[in-house]
Amino acid sequence: MMSMIGRRLAVGVFVIWGVTTLMFVLIRVAPGDPATTLLGPDATPEQIEALTERLGLSGNIVEQYLAYLRQLATLDFGDSFRTGQPAIALVSSRLPETLQLTLGATVIAAAVGLTLSLLAARRPDGAIDRVVSTISILFQGMPTFWVGIMLILIFALVLRVTPSSGAGTPAHLILPAITLALPFTAIIARISRATLTEAMREPYVQTARAKGLSRGEALRNHAFRNAMGPVVTIVGLQVGALVGGAVVVENVFAWPGLGTLIVDSVASRDYTVVQAAVFVIALFVLALNLVADIVNALLDPRIRVEANA
Amino acid sequence: MTDKLALSVRDLVVSTDADAPVRILDGVSLDVRSGRTTALIGESGSGKSILGSAVMGLLPDTMSAQGEIVFDDRQVLGIPERQRRALRGRWVAMIFQDPLAALNPSQRIGRQVGELLRRGGLRGKALEEGVVRLLARVGVPRPEERAHAFPHQLSGGLRQRAVIAMALSGGPRLLIADEPTTALDVTVQKRILDLLAEMQRDDGIAILFISHDLRVVSHIADDLVVLYAGRVAESGPARSVLSKPLHPYTRALARSVPSVSAASAVSDPIPGTAASPAARPSGCAFHPRCPLAREICRRETPQPREVVPGRVSACHFAEEFLDD
Structure with a gap:
């Protein structure tokens, strides 16, 4: 019984990695970006660029992903783009x-x-x-x-x-x-x-x-x-x-x-x-x-x- | 021969309830006497297990029975289910072919063997002792320990002993044994048969032994009933039926049993395949396979009749066998 549980936990780590990675990709593939959505139609390109930078979305997707994985390993999910509260708290x-x-x-x-x-x-x-x-x-x-x-x-x-x-x-x-x-x-x-x-x-x-x-x-x-x-x-x-x-x-x-x-x-x-x-x-x-x-x-x-x- | 009848079946017809009903059993009569064993012999599909279910009152929903099934002096066919249920386990019990399938895989042996005792009101220590006594009686070694085992943890022989203990737990007068040794190793078969004989001697139980195996039957049966396509071909005292069959089917069956010295596994197989009740040939159901078949066999269904005292045969020409 214990070995079954151990096996399932090991598989579980891979499943979690797979699911979070899929989500990471899917949400970025979908049209629309956070900075534009948050700032609204009146925002200037400079404002949008500044916010994108601040949200950590300016680098290429591989860099973003690696940063995301590093955070995930310490169970840090970052702050909500909308409210600034920790995402996990929400x-x-x-x-x-x-x-x-x-x-x-x-x-x-x-x-x-x-x-x-x-x-x-x-x-x-x-x-x-x-x-x-x-x-x-x-x-x-x-x-x-x-x-x-x-x-x-x-x-x-x-x-x-x-x-x-x-x-x-x-x-x-x-x-x-x-x-x-x-x-x-x-x-x-x-x-x-x-x-x-x-x-x-x-x-x-x-x-x-x-x-x-x-x-x-x-x-x-x-x-x-x-x-x-x-x-x-x-x-x-x-x-x-x-x-x-x-x-x-x-x-x-x-x-x-x-x-x-x-x-x-x-x-x-x-x-x-x-x-x-x-x-x-x-x-x-x-x-x-x-x-x-x-x-x-x-x-x-x-x-x-x-x-x- | 004066033993009292424990079970008497008369003209039992079991048919399916479909639009085109099939008579799976077509007018079967047999007796089982207290303290004696009647063996019901037949090929697969002859309806022998259905007869067991009918006697238990556990036919599938799609089948219905007419005729007489009498326990002692009491007709039980057609009485309310509640009364019938009260007889099950306590008056008539059953053991099955495959003991592993017949035991609940998720319950400990002791709980299953003790279920009837528990329903009889035993609890706690008395219940435990009752279970251990039953298991010890059927020759289960270290019964206290085995009572806590699950079915898959026991050997086939021990499982069948547990099933027998379960069947004996209600103190039945009649035991229906449906191929109780078929699923077991040959070495274990003999021991289970001996156990049944011992229990019968001690308690005077009547046994209806359902089997396809003439060799097994010749060891234990007092009386023999040969079933073919849902009808009785022949019945009588086992020794006399086996030594001098009065029906060509019985004769062929006895010849098809391989002897140890024979060169081939099956010495003299019966030609053709067993007739099924769903497509029963006209007249005598055995005529397509019978070496002696004549015109009348195709036209007229022979009724079982007493050819010599105690010997019943359903062959038009039964008398001819007397001279052989």
């Missing part, structure tokens, strides 16, 4: 909100998705299974911005039970978390239903039923744990995607998260903030995948042994 000020939203959505999606799949897998192709598939397709098919607006309409404006937007109290979290959770719920329900149905055909489930367990008991006590491997992996991947992909939801609910910060920073060519944010998200995705692998090893004693070897 990012970490948004991180708690993003984590709250992501965690909330994940808890909802896992609880609802797994429950739906357990109901469906008891009798594949039965009535409940069909209802669950229909719900999954609906959840996955409805566009997030529309769901968000509908939820605000119903719960905030008509029923007046939740705030419509912003952050601060736990009540503020409810609607955006649900909105973000719906497609994720559908993914978990579908994958879990598939792996559970497959596990229900395994001989050891027949053994359990031959011992007098009902379908539901065999499903929960024997099939469930063996069916969770792929689900855990997908959840690990998807949570990572949620962290960076919550932009639309954050916009609809005016949620001050990382997604909004990235969009704003890209629009204003605030290179340092974008780079810091992407670094943090990549780190987060890697950590989650590692956690998913560890959970998988704990679920399956056979993997545990191999990983020990």
